[in-house]
Amino acid sequence: MPDAAFDDGAKPRLVMIGNGMAGVRTLEELLKIAPDLYDITVFGSEPHGNYNRILLSPVLAGEKTIDEIMLNGTDWYAENGIVLHTGKTVTKIDRKARRVIADDGTEAAYDRLLIATGSAPLILPIPGVDLTGVITFRDIHDVDRMIDAAQTHKTAVVIGGGLLGLEAANGLMKQGMNVTVVHLTETLMERQLDREAGLLLRKSLEEKGMAFKMPAETEAILGDARVRAVRFKDGTEAAADIVVMAIGIRPNIELAKNAGIHCERGIVVNDHLQTYDPAVYAIGECVQHRKQTYGLVAPLFEQSKVCANHLAEFSSTLYLGSTTSTKLKVTGIDLFSAGDFTGDDTTEEIVLRDPGQNTYKKLILKDGRIKGAVLYGDTMDGAWYFQLMRDGTDVSDFRSRLMFGRAHLGDSGHGADDQTAAMDDSTEICGCNGVCKGEIVKAITGQKLFTLDAVRAHTKASSSCGSCTGLVEQILASTVGGDYAPTPKEKPVCACTDYTHDEVRRAIREQNLKSIPVVLDYLNWKTPDGCAACRPALNYYLLCQWPGAYTDDRQSRFTNERVHANIQKDGTYSVVPRMWGGITSPKELRAIADVAEQFDIPTVKVTGGQRIDLLGVKKEDLPAVWAGLNKAGMVSGHAYGKALRTVKTCVGSDWCRFGVQDSTGMGIDLEKMSWGSWMPHKFKMAVSGCPRNCAEATIKDFGVVAVESGWELHVGGNGGVKVRATQLLCKVATPEEVKEYCGAFIQLYREDAHYLERTAPWIERVGLGLVKRKVVEDAESRKALHARFLESQKYAQRDPWAEEAHPKSANAPAYRPLATVE
Amino acid sequence: MTRTDNNKRDDDGWLRIGALRDIPVLGSRVVETPNGNIAVFRNRRDEIFALRDECPHKKGPLSQGIVHGTRVTCPLHNWVIQLEDGNAVAPDVGCVRTYPVRLIDGILYLRVAGRPAAASLDTPLDTPVAAHAQTRA
DSSP: OOOGGGTSSSOOEEEEEOOSHHHHHHHHHHHHHOTTSOEEEEEESSSSOEEOGGGHHHHHTTSSOHHHHEEEOHHHHHHTTOEEEETOOEEEEETTTTEEEETTSOEEEOSEEEEOOOEEEOOOSSTTTTSBTEEEOSSHHHHHHHHHHHHHOOEEEEEOOSHHHHHHHHHHHHTTOEEEEEOSSSSTTTTTOOHHHHHHHHHHHHHHTOEEEOSOOEEEEEESSBEEEEEETTSOEEEOSEEEEOSOEEEOOHHHHHTTOOBSSSEEEOTTSBOSSTTEEEOGGGEEETTBOOOSHHHHHHHHHHHHHHHTTOOOOOOOOOOOEEEOOOTTOOEEEEEOOSOOTTOEEEEEEEGGGTEEEEEEEETTEEEEEEEESOOTTHHHHHHHHHHTOBOGGGHHHHTTOOTTSOGGGOOOHHHHHHSOTTOEEETTTTEEHHHHHHHHHHTTOOBHHHHHHHHOTTSSSOTTHHHHHHHHHHHHOTTOBOOOSSOBSSTTOSOBHHHHHHHHHHTTOOSHHHHHHHTTOSSSSOOTTHHHHHHHHHHHHSTTTSOOOGGGSOHHHHHTSEEOTTSOEEEOBOOGGGOOOHHHHHHHHHHHHHTTOOEEEEOTTSOEEEEEEOGGGHHHHHHHHHHTTOOBOOTTSSBEEEEEEOOGGGTOSSOOSOHHHHHHHHHHHHTTOBOSSOEEEEEESSTTOTTOGGGSSEEEEEETTEEEEEEOOBOSSSOBOOEEEEEESSHHHHHHHHHHHHHHHHHHSOTTOOHHHHHHHHOHHHHIIIIIIOHHHHHHHHHHHHHHHHHHOSOHHHHHHSTTOTTGGGGSOSEEEO | OBOOGGGBOOTTOOEEEEEGGGSOTTEEEEEEETTEEEEEEEOTTOOEEEEESSOTTTOOOGGGSEEETTEEEOTTTOOEEETTTOBBOTTSOOBOOEEOEEEETTEEEEOOTTOOSBEEESSOOOSOOOSOOOOOO
């Protein structure tokens, strides 16, 4: 940085104008990554700390109190050493002298300025807007005035049938007023809803007692000192004790404009949220980014993160604009809308209409991808459609089921908003960690959480198997309002970096990065040696990219892969020897029995993958147990690894009267080809000898089902957290083809999937089409993938047990205590 | 295990438990005691930390976790524990006991309760011990 202020040792000064959600969120993000970088001063016009503006509607409806929606009280500013000026409005920015001046004369000098002045309600240019009783709906003060008016008056007119207007109308109705909503067009919320959903919404609101005057244009507000009525262009009038003006917002740009900062509709910023003056940043509703302005909270939080990163001098992230979705916060009305919901000649629409259930769903598709969605009545899958839309996922494969929701969601993941809302606080949401609904709600409100990740960190809900993620997201959405920050489309690997998995892999490949420290250094990692999430991922990516050349980093392996056994809850380990295709022998069984007795192994169990598990082995006994098994010819079963687990088989044509092919032999061949290979996640296979499919091949990562004329190859199945049947990849004729396709599929998965991504979610993300193109349709690509797989197997197929159990192994001490104190 | 004479504790109760090189960088080894295991960690900067080998959450063996910076992640449920003071990293709340440990000329010393007489070492020490050095406790 060229500024003198950044060089002379004194801390640079950051001044923020505006004390709203987007600005304060930026400060929070900044304090997280660079707590001591700036001396911070904040100016806010309102006399409060920072509160959750999205939740003003529930406050007006009497469902929440002001205290419940405070995000940062004055103590937060004090704790973080921030100077806070409340009730002071900045009236001038002197860019030459780099200082701001407030209406009471307070001045503050800055090295970096952050403008977060938000937006103001639009006021119709008609007579009577100055009358007492004409209110906008913007801040706590407005809400107080509306609640007061409701105590003494009876009739309200709300001008504007958009999101804000309807929420205001609903709140006033809840406060006991008779409310008429005046709207310019024929459809309510026409920026979010199509005609049909708009009509359903109107019907529901009318049933609740709301009246509508639409389409209608307001001509004047009538009254002497106080408002008495509203007159429309058609000459009719409506009586009113108060009039709420909720026709829209406009960015607050005057301050910036007067300081000579380039503004159009909003303050124009670049992808770092910098204005035309690089020392001045702007964020939130006052900003115009790539021609767009935003009035919802989720995009503002995305901006906050990028802006904070840049202020902290980590400039690797860019804000590229946001896709937004809307939910109406009117209790009892479920409505969701995202993207382009009208469509055109190039789009297709799928509509589900069920008047009996009062539901309506419409999806707009273009080129096999979701472009927009309107859901009314049942919004349970809104978050899922939104995710598919943001990710640009090709939905062609499951288009016929798309309308019926997330079919592969496990039982525990099902539930409409209504369902979570109706749940008792003691209802268990996360079965893995025993987290109840009440705990999640308490954490969200008590700790002011907005994201799924934050809820996971605080409650552990949805942090293990993930099957309750949908429910947790619904609770989050219904607790903080619809505008919670959804999981970002491109997630960084972990909190140590802003780079995504794909970006990291590309850097490793293209920049020839060959070790973890080099990757951390090149990509400017925020932590000295990563964390337990990113290090194993990097180790895998390097191993996959540079087979034979990269030296595996043992300390970046999860303990299971470090000691080649599965850690159990008491710190002991389980040991599973490999049994090729599930075939064993008296000799092997005798060796297993011998080690079990010799080392007092408490439990011997048959696994779901047709292997034998020895549970409760002490860590220091592991090498000796392995040596015993090695002696009988058995090697590691990799039941502990992100690797090929087992190939399950049926007895096939060898014994079975229905078997049409040698499934056991095929299973053994596949296991011999692919054992030892490290993968993004665990990988299971099965081979069935006939379509009765006794080996359950259709819930495996790679499943083979024999038919009379050859072999069917199935991919992407999962029998665990979320049951997902495989998709048919293709049919082949010969055993050689089975092996080639199998190796190619594994290699594509190894090279393309993110670390810890099973084949099922990977294929859902990239689409089966990609797999078919690279493995089935393009023979050259298949052969190349298969060859790369075999090449990497040359280095991977070494039995880790034999290596570790060797008396001269360098790792031998790792299994023994350093010292024993008597 | 080898028992050598220079493993006896000195007057301050410091026990020799091994050499720095016996612990891998970003790794850990355990010292067995009658009251349970103590995990001894080494980070990238060769700083040494000793903590009870039990996560405050569900008693997972911290010695088997992944070490990063001055932290270790428990292998059972991914709690992150600060090596300097044994505190769980927010939002988790909990604390694991720490023990004074010293590194003097490549030799590790540990002080445990109960003033035990000696420790038997996995690898004998062949390095002579200097009379004074930097302390980290």
